[in-house]
Amino acid sequence: AFRDLPRAIAHFTVGLIPFVVNELTRAVNPIKLREMLAAGCPVVSTDLPEVAKYAAGRLPAGGLVAARSHAEFIDAVRARLAEPLPDARRRALSAAMAGETWERKVDEILAAIA
Numbered sequence: 803a804f805r806d807l808p809r810a811i812a813h814f815t816v817g818l819i820p821f822v823v824n825e826l827t828r829a830v831n832p833i834k835l836r837e838m839l840a841a842g843c844p845v846v847s848t849d850l851p852e853v854a855k856y857a858a859g860r861l862p863a864g865g866l867v868a869a870r871s872h873a874e875f876i877d878a879v880r881a882r883l884a885e886p887l888p889d890a891r892r893r894a895l896s897a898a899m900a901g902e903t904w905e906r907k908v909d910e911i912l913a914a915i916a
Contacts, residue, residue, distance in 0.1 A: 811841040812892075816882040819847035820875065839865065840899040842892035846878040865895040 811817065817838035821827045831852045838845050839861065847853045849868040857868040864887050869875035887895070 808837070808841045811838055811843045814838070814841075814843045815886050816879055817843045817845040818879065819845060819850075819853065821848045821850060823848055823850065835866075836899060836902050839895055840902060842896035844882055844887045844892070844895065846875060846882060848875060861898050862891045862894040864891060865898070 817834070819832050819835055821830065821832070827848075828851055830850060832847070832850070835845060835847065835853060835856065839856070844865050846867045846869060849857075849870045853866070853868045857866045864882070867874075867878040867882075869878050
């Protein structure tokens with residue numbers, strides 16, 4: 803069931819967001835990115851603008867790779883599979899996403915409007 807998904811994702815060694823980068827996907831905000839990170843699952847993604855915002859240092863090391871090429875994507879997945887993120891960093895990854903709630907987003911929008 804859908805409600806069991808976060809518990810399952812928490813056991814993944816790596817989550818993937820393998821979008822082809824084009825005009826459409828440059829405007830994508832992949833919800834699965836935040837869901838996987840919140841579950842403590844490290845992610846390898848193609849280098850989309852929304853992914854780059856998260857990859858720019860606010861997450862624990864190894865929590866997110868925004869790959870700029872096919873080869874870099876494959877290398878990042880292989881590296882994460884060869885050396886899984888330790889439990890402490892997975893917990894830190896999840897904690898770093900604690901503010902990513904719908905309630906927080908609504909508060910941000912209301913503050914911007916005011």
